[in-house]
Amino acid sequence: MITDKTISSLSEMLEKKEISSREICQAYLKRISDLNGRLNAYITVDPGMLMVEAGISDERRSSGKQLSRYDGIPIAVKDNISTKGVKTTCASRILSNFVPPYDAHSYEQMKSRGFLLLGKTNMDEFAMGSTTETSYFGPSKNPFNTDRVPGGSSGGSAVAVSSGMAPGALGSDTGGSIRQPAAFCGVVGIKPTYGRVSRYGLVAYASSLDQIGAFATTVGDAAVLLSTISGHDVRDTTSIDREVDFRPGDLSGDVSGVRIGVPEEYFEGVSEEIAAVIKNKISLLEKSGAVVEKISLKYTEYAIPVYYLIATAEASSNLARYDGVRYGLRPEGINNLSDLYLKSRSEGFGREVKRRIILGTFSLSSGYYDAYYMKALKGRTLIIRDFQDAFSKVDAIISPVTTTTAFKIGEMISDPLQMYMSDILTISTNLAGIPGISVPVGVDGKGMPIGLQIMGDHFREKTILSLAANVEKTCEKIKPEI
Amino acid sequence: MEYEPVIGLEVHVQLNTESKIFCGCSTKFGSDSNTQTCPVCLGLPGVLPVLNEEVLKKGILAGLAINAKIASYSKFDRKNYFYPDLPKAYQISQYDKPICEDGYIEIPVKNGLKKIGIKRLHLEEDAGKSIHSETPGNNFSFVDLNRTGVPLAEIVSEPELGSGDEAYEYLQKIKTIMKYIDVSDVNMEEGSLRCDVNVSVREKGAVKFGEKVEIKNLNSFKSVRASINYEIERQIRMIESGEKIVQETRLWDADSNETYSMRSKEDAHDYRYFPDPDLAPIILAPEYIEEIKKTLPELPDAKLRRFVDEYSLPEYDSSVLTSVKQLADYFEETVKLGANPKKASNWIMSELLARITNPEEIKSFHASPGMLAKLLALIEDGTISGKIAKTVFEEMTATGKGPEQIIDEKGLKQVSDTGEIDSMIDAVLKNNQKSVDDFKNGKENAFKFLVGQVMKESKGKANPILVNDLLLKKISG
Ligand SMILES: [Zn+2]
Numbered sequence: 001m002i003t004d005k006t007i008s009s010l011s012e013m014l015e016k017k018e019i020s021s022r023e024i025c026q027a028y029l030k031r032i033s034d035l036n037g038r039l040n041a042y043i044t045v046d047p048g049m050l051m052v053e054a055g056i057s058d059e060r061r062s063s064g065k066q067l068s069r070y071d072g073i074p075i076a077v078k079d080n081i082s083t084k085g086v087k088t089t090c091a092s093r094i095l096s097n098f099v100p101p102y103d104a105h106s107y108e109q110m111k112s113r114g115f116l117l118l119g120k121t122n123m124d125e126f127a128m129g130s131t132t133e134t135s136y137f138g139p140s141k142n143p144f145n146t147d148r149v150p151g152g153s154s155g156g157s158a159v160a161v162s163s164g165m166a167p168g169a170l171g172s173d174t175g176g177s178i179r180q181p182a183a184f185c186g187v188v189g190i191k192p193t194y195g196r197v198s199r200y201g202l203v204a205y206a207s208s209l210d211q212i213g214a215f216a217t218t219v220g221d222a223a224v225l226l227s228t229i230s231g232h233d234v235r236d237t238t239s240i241d242r243e244v245d246f247r248p249g250d251l252s253g254d255v256s257g258v259r260i261g262v263p264e265e266y267f268e269g270v271s272e273e274i275a276a277v278i279k280n281k282i283s284l285l286e287k288s289g290a291v292v293e294k295i296s297l298k299y300t301e302y303a304i305p306v307y308y309l310i311a312t313a314e315a316s317s318n319l320a321r322y323d324g325v326r327y328g329l330r331p332e333g334i335n336n337l338s339d340l341y342l343k344s345r346s347e348g349f350g351r352e353v354k355r356r357i358i359l360g361t362f363s364l365s366s367g368y369y370d371a372y373y374m375k376a377l378k379g380r381t382l383i384i385r386d387f388q389d390a391f392s393k394v395d396a397i398i399s400p401v402t403t404t405t406a407f408k409i410g411e412m413i414s415d416p417l418q419m420y421m422s423d424i425l426t427i428s429t430n431l432a433g434i435p436g437i438s439v440p441v442g443v444d445g446k447g448m449p450i451g452l453q454i455m456g457d458h459f460r461e462k463t464i465l466s467l468a469a470n471v472e473k474t475c476e477k478i479k480p481e482i
Numbered sequence: 483m484e485y486e487p488v489i490g491l492e493v494h495v496q497l498n499t500e501s502k503i504f505c506g507c508s509t510k511f512g513s514d515s516n517t518q519t520c521p522v523c524l525g526l527p528g529v530l531p532v533l534n535e536e537v538l539k540k541g542i543l544a545g546l547a548i549n550a551k552i553a554s555y556s557k558f559d560r561k562n563y564f565y566p567d568l569p570k571a572y573q574i575s576q577y578d579k580p581i582c583e584d585g586y587i588e589i590p591v592k593n594g595l596k597k598i599g600i601k602r603l604h605l606e607e608d609a610g611k612s613i614h615s616e617t618p619g620n621n622f623s624f625v626d627l628n629r630t631g632v633p634l635a636e637i638v639s640e641p642e643l644g645s646g647d648e649a650y651e652y653l654q655k656i657k658t659i660m661k662y663i664d665v666s667d668v669n670m671e672e673g674s675l676r677c678d679v680n681v682s683v684r685e686k687g688a689v690k691f692g693e694k695v696e697i698k699n700l701n702s703f704k705s706v707r708a709s710i711n712y713e714i715e716r717q718i719r720m721i722e723s724g725e726k727i728v729q730e731t732r733l734w735d736a737d738s739n740e741t742y743s744m745r746s747k748e749d750a751h752d753y754r755y756f757p758d759p760d761l762a763p764i765i766l767a768p769e770y771i772e773e774i775k776k777t778l779p780e781l782p783d784a785k786l787r788r789f790v791d792e793y794s795l796p797e798y799d800s801s802v803l804t805s806v807k808q809l810a811d812y813f814e815e816t817v818k819l820g821a822n823p824k825k826a827s828n829w830i831m832s833e834l835l836a837r838i839t840n841p842e843e844i845k846s847f848h849a850s851p852g853m854l855a856k857l858l859a860l861i862e863d864g865t866i867s868g869k870i871a872k873t874v875f876e877e878m879t880a881t882g883k884g885p886e887q888i889i890d891e892k893g894l895k896q897v898s899d900t901g902e903i904d905s906m907i908d909a910v911l912k913n914n915q916k917s918v919d920d921f922k923n924g925k926e927n928a929f930k931f932l933v934g935q936v937m938k939e940s941k942g943k944a945n946p947i948l949v950n951d952l953l954l955k956k957i958s959g
Binding site (some may be wrong): 058067080081082088090097098100101102104125199200202203204206207234235236239313314316317320321322323325329330337340361364365366369373 | 521524525526528529530531532533560562566570571572603623625724751754756758760761762804861
């Protein structure tokens with residue numbers, strides 16, 4: 001089946017003219033029309049536009065003018081990444097009609113290599129959540145068990161890739177929003193170093209933590225997508241000009257001599273099944289020649305409060321622009337300015353977004369700033385140092401991605417604190433700005449996927465991708481039965 | 483009881499860069515509403531600010547010009563508040579790490595100069611403009627975002643100004659300096675200079691400051707002075723009648739010449755400043771600052787001293803000539819072309835400044851430094867008299883013709899031919915026998931009258947010294 005293929009094999013078939021972009025796109029559109037009703041992975045799909053673009057791509061290829069070997073392959077894009085002329089809603093009511101007049105840099109890069117836009121994927125509203133349940137458009141479902149969450153916030157992208165509704169997808173990761181849904185849905189998900197990918201056009205949740213990354217079914221495909229969207233962009237002063245050294249050909253999978261740190265704090269509270277699978281994979285790496293040692297990331301327990309103070313503080317300011325004045329939701333019956341603000345924001349934002357705006361506003365308020373926001377910044381520095389120390393001794397850190405496999409829809413949504421706690425293993429990488437990848441390594445007794453996380457030092461994407469490629473070889477492919 | 487006012491000014495200077503501080507939009511003044519905007523300055527979702535380096539350079543230059551220290555590390559912060567003309571609902575500004583700190587300028591006071599400390603200069607973006615419909619029944623407001631993101635430098639003085647007059651001088655000096663270094667048009671009417679005032683009053687000699695009142699809505703230097711004077715009096719009146727001054731913001735009403743309360747401290751915003759995560763901190767190498775320092779022109783104070791020393795001009799002349807850089811340049815150019823400095827200064831101050839409304843536009847003035855220098859040389863060598871020179875200057879100003887051409891065309895050359903002057907004297911004496919008699923009877927004024935008559939006869943062209951000599955000889959002889 002076409003929709004079972006990897007990006008690399010689709011590319012090969014296109015290069016050999018065994019298939020056309022139109023045929024590929026048609027297959028995915030069929031898959032979406034069969035499954036999206038049940039899984040709710042996509043918010044926006046425009047089949048007409050896609051088929052026109054596919055036709056143009058086929059013409060480029062037949063005249064030998066393809067933009068790259070991937071020209072004509074359709075990709076899903078999370079709905080907080082701006083796509084010119086296509087609705088970009090952030091799964092929020094307040095932006096449910098917003099059509100950006102510009103492309104995000106990452107999407108621009110995809111287009112410049114000939115990738116096509118398959119559709120915009122569902123997510124937690126403004127990327128605030130770990131389950132995709134806070135979406136204004138309803139929750140996405142886990143393809144392995146539709147009673148369970150796919151994780152979040154990039155849940156739609158993970159579901160689309162996991163269920164064969166897309167060969168690959170872009171997502172964003174602020175505290176685990178790529179790696180956790182990748183783990184829950186049995187796909188590969190990578191969050192690069194902060195600054196590796198331009199944030200221009202990514203609708204901000206927490207600017208100092210947000211980073212765009214990719215989902216794919218294989219480590220190689222994840223490397224293809226990430227290398228495509230990486231690169232310096234003058235429109236984002238936090239983007240950094242670094243050589244891209246992790247294209248599929250660069251990943252040897254040879255791990256001999258690679259020093260791997262295993263942080264004990266990252267196994268506390270982790271389900272026995274998950275811990276066992278991860279430890280088994282680590283011992284396999286050791287057998288292939290990696291050097292494994294125990295390390296300590298002693299400030300891990302502060303990561304949750306630090307993260308939720310910094311992220312919400314930034315969010316409270318980032319989301320202030322949705323005031324109903326220039327674009328977005330404009331409710332009826334507005335009589336004056338404070339009405340306009342109050343109604344637009346009360347009716348436009350969901351509960352979780354409001355909760356975080358209030359939290360962040362509070363922690364930045366005069367009299368509380370030092371006790372909360374300032375202290376969180378200090379905590380962040382300690383966490384960064386923790387990793388600096390660790391990376392002076394090891395090349396990569398391996399841990400589980402999550403403490404449990406995907407839980408039931410509705411199970412956590414009423415207990416925000418419990419939900420925040422579930423991010424414990426992924427948020428530190430965002431606080432430190434380092435890259436992290438989630439690789440599917442098996443399933444638990446209920447048949448739900450388990451993810452293994454590899455973290456590397458700044459700009460060491462090559463190291464973690466190489467390790468991931470090695471781990472991948474030792475795993476059976478996990479596929480949902482739908 | 484004697485009281486002492488304590489005054490501090492916050493001056494916003496619009497930097498005159500081509501494009502805005504965080505996007506590429508034009509900063510041109512007076513275009514159609516919302517035509518100079520882009521996703522960044524409109525605050526659309528997902529776009530990011532990028533600092534315009536020209537803004538940074540002008541900010542540093544301004545800091546150097548007010549003798550401030552340039553910070554090797556500074557950063558941008560977000561100042562959060564909701565307003566329709568603030569698209570992101572936060573203003574990007576600098577909070578605790580401004581680009582420049584700890585400067586000063588000197589202002590003229592009664593007996594010399596007074597040093598006024600400057601706490602800081604920081605960079606920030608301007609907001610847009612709200613326009614409220616004045617049509618009855620139409621309660622819509624309109625927002626123009628052309629000004630959103632126009633770069634500003636906010637200059638905060640220490641509370642070291644002691645009167646409305648000093649505040650006025652301070653503003654004049656800031657304006658002159660900013661013009662000299664060409665970082666701003668500093669035009670209060672167009673809004674490229676804005677000023678808020680803090681005023682408090684305390685018993686003379688007291689250590690503690692009184693409660694301060696902020697005054698806003700000031701649209702001219704004069705209103706700054708008037709509002710301060712009003713506010714000092716109001717506060718003293720209140721203290722003397724036993725009332726308490728409350729910390730508040732008051733607005734100046736230029737029609738009634740009064741301030742009135744706008745909001746009390748309790749209603750003050752909590753701006754929730756925090757570092758803007760979208761903008762990397764600014765870390766400046768000493769060499770970078772040095773390079774900018776090299777572009778710093780001679781500043782007004784230094785120029786004034788030099789004019790006094792180098793050209794032996796009086797303090798007053800020097801201060802007038804250096805008040806506008808273009809005027810000072812004009813003067814120096816004239817002197818360089820051979821004019822006597824004092825004579826050039828006199829001509830510029832009396833004749834030139836009387837004919838020009840804006841000395842900054844002196845470049846477009848018809849009479850160039852070259853023409854003025856030539857004119858002064860023609861007086862010097864006796865070709866024309868000082869009086870005729872004024873006529874020539876007038877003509878130069880109007881037509882742009884050179885002085886020699888004008889003298890030729892109008893036949894204004896001074897008459898030094900004694901025979902010609904003799905016959906004019908004869909004619910005058912014949913018709914003014916009474917004055918001749920008066921003179922002989924000791925009336926000195928009669929002589930002056932006769933000289934005047936001869937000059938009139940010559941249409942001003944006769945050499946006045948020759949007229950004097952020949953006339954005296956004739957009457958006495
Ligand atoms: Zn703009």
